[in-house]
Amino acid sequence: MSTQSVRAQEIAAENCRRLSAKIHDSQHTHGALPTRDARQTPGHVAEFAADVRASLTKPGQRELPSKYLYDELGSALFEAICVLPEYGLTRADARLLERHARDIVDRLPSPVQVAELGSGSGKKTRWILQALAQHQRTYYYPIEISASALAACEKEMGQIDLVSVVGYEQTYLDGLRAVASRRDEKDHLLVLFLGSSVGNFDRDAGDSFLHEVRKTLRPGDTLLLGTDLVKDVPTQLLAYDDPAGVTAAFNLNLLARINRELGGDFDLAQFRHEARWNAAERRIEMHLRSLCRQTVHIREANLHILLEPGETIWTESSHKYFAQDVSAMAARAGFRCVEQWIDQAWPFAQNLLVAE
Numbered sequence: 001m002s003t004q005s006v007r008a009q010e011i012a013a014e015n016c017r018r019l020s021a022k023i024h025d026s027q028h029t030h031g032a033l034p035t036r037d038a039r040q041t042p043g044h045v046a047e048f049a050a051d052v053r054a055s056l057t058k059p060g061q062r063e064l065p066s067k068y069l070y071d072e073l074g075s076a077l078f079e080a081i082c083v084l085p086e087y088g089l090t091r092a093d094a095r096l097l098e099r100h101a102r103d104i105v106d107r108l109p110s111p112v113q114v115a116e117l118g119s120g121s122g123k124k125t126r127w128i129l130q131a132l133a134q135h136q137r138t139y140y141y142p143i144e145i146s147a148s149a150l151a152a153c154e155k156e157m158g159q160i161d162l163v164s165v166v167g168y169e170q171t172y173l174d175g176l177r178a179v180a181s182r183r184d185e186k187d188h189l190l191v192l193f194l195g196s197s198v199g200n201f202d203r204d205a206g207d208s209f210l211h212e213v214r215k216t217l218r219p220g221d222t223l224l225l226g227t228d229l230v231k232d233v234p235t236q237l238l239a240y241d242d243p244a245g246v247t248a249a250f251n252l253n254l255l256a257r258i259n260r261e262l263g264g265d266f267d268l269a270q271f272r273h274e275a276r277w278n279a280a281e282r283r284i285e286m287h288l289r290s291l292c293r294q295t296v297h298i299r300e301a302n303l304h305i306l307l308e309p310g311e312t313i314w315t316e317s318s319h320k321y322f323a324q325d326v327s328a329m330a331a332r333a334g335f336r337c338v339e340q341w342i343d344q345a346w347p348f349a350q351n352l353l354v355a356e
Contacts (some may be wrong), residue, residue, distance in 0.1 A: 002293055004009045031146070033057050045135075049262055049301040056305055056313070064254055066200055066316040071257050072148045077250040079121065086242045088235075088346035089228050096350045100128035100341045105135070107339060107352060109188040109220055115141040115179045117191040117213075120218055122153035124194060126160065128224075133162040143168045143175030173212055185214050189221045196228035196348070199319040201284070208222035210333035219353045223335060229231040229347035230320045233277050240275035240284050240318070251315055263299030274312065283319040289310035326351045 021284040038228035048068065055063040070078065082090035097104075105128065110130070116125055119142030132138040140163055144150040150167045158165045168175035180189060191213060198206050213223065240247055251273045255266040272286045290307040297304050307313075321329075326349065342349045 003276065004169075039108055045261065045300055049130055049298070051304050052258060052262060052298060053301040056301075061314055062305075062307075062311070064258075064313045068257060069250065069254050069316065070149075071253070072146065074250060074253050075120070075149045076131070077246060077253060081242070081246050081250060082150045084244065084246060086238045089196060089239065089348060090124075091341035092348035092349070093226055094127075095345070096341050096343050096348065097124050097127040097194075100133040100350065103339075103341075104128065104132040104224065104350075105168065106351060108132075108190055108222055111136055111186065112188045112190050112222075113139045113141070114190045114192065115143060115176055115177070116194070117143050117176065118193070118195075118197050119144045119153045120146075120149050120195075121166075122157050125157065127149035128190075128192070129157060129160050129163050137162045137164070140164075140165050141175070141179045142169060143170060143172060143179070144170060145169065149281060155250055165301070172209075173216070176213065176216050179195075189217060190215070191221070191223045193223060194350075196225040196226050196318065198225060199228055199321070200201050200317060202317065203281075203319060207332050210329070210335070214334040214355055219355050221355045223349065223353040223355070225326070225351045227321045227349045227351060228318065229342070229349055230248050230282060230322055231347050233279075234321070236284055237275050237277055240286060241273065244272075247275070247286075251288060251290060254315055255288065258298060262301055265297050267294065281317075281319070282321070283317045285314060285316050286316040322350075323349055 037241065051065050051068070055065055081087050086226060114125075114129065114132070116122065119125065122142055125142075126141070127140055128142055140157055141155070142153045142165065143151060144153065144167065147169055150169055154165050154167045157163060168178055170178065176191065181326055193213075199210055210223075210225075217223075252268050252271060255268055255271065257262070258264040259266055270291045271288045272291060274289050276285045277283075278285055289291070290309060290314045292309055294307050295304060296307065323340065323342060326340065330337045330351070330353045334356050337351055338354050339352040340349050
C-alpha cells in the first residue's frame, strides 16, 4: 500500500473519531446537531415518521429503513468507511472501473447518456465519464437523496471536459424515470448501480427493483451493476464491524437522526452495533442491540416502544452473490449479462447488462 493511501486512511479514521464524538455528544441534547439534509418540511417529517413507526412496530423483528442512514452525517461516515482497510469493497469497485472503463465504454451503443443511482460523491464514476468524453460530449445525471453528496458529485464531475452534469435529488426510480423521459429518441442510456447497492435489497425485492429499472429503459439500453461476491465469513464481518468503530458510529447515527428530526429520545449509550452473517440468506445484517430494558418515545411518530435487554433493531442488509448468480438475476428482470469483470484481491464483480 502506498504512503499516500496509508495517510488517507489515517485522516479518514481521525475524521470518523471526530464525527463519532459529535454523535455521542448529541445523545444528551436529543437534536442539537444540525444537518443540511434534515429537510424539516411537513412532507419529509411525515414520511420519515410514518416509515419509522411502521418499521419499529413490525411483529417479531423491529426494523428501521436503511435509506435513512444517509443524512449528511451518515453520508460523511459512509465515505470514511469506504477507505478503511477492512472495507475492501469500494476499492475493488474502483479498481475494476479504472482498469476496464475503456472496455466498458467500447461495448456501449452511441450516443449514450449516463444516469447513476445513488451516486454519492461520484468519485468512482470519473473513469467511465473520462473514457466516454474521449468519444462524445457526455451528459451525466447523478441521482441521490443526500443533498450534500449530490452537491459534491456535481462539483467534482462538472470539472471533466466535455461532461455536463445535472443532478436529481430524488429516489432511484423517480430520478431514473425523470432522466429517461427527457432524453431524445436517438439517445441510449447507461445506468450505473455501483458498489453492490443491489445487495441492500432482499433478493426478491432486488429482482423487483431491477425489473422496475428495466421497465424504464428501452431495448438496447445498458446497466452496469456492481455485486459483492461471497468470501470467508471473518473477512465479511470485519468489513461491517471495523475496530475503529466507524461503522458502529454510522449505524448509531440513525438513532441520533430520529432524535434530531423526529423528537426521539434514544439513549445511544444503551445500544451496541452488531454485524451478523446470515448463512442461509448469504447476507450481512446490521443490527442495533438494546443493552437494557428501556422505553423510547418518538414524538413526531406518536410512538412509544419498550425494548427488552438483547432485543435488536435491524437497520441494513448486504447480500452477497456467487459470480454465476448474476446472469440468472439479470434474466429474471429482462436483461442479458454480456460481460463480467471480477476483482481477485477482493472478490467483487462489475456486470454489464443489456436490456432485452
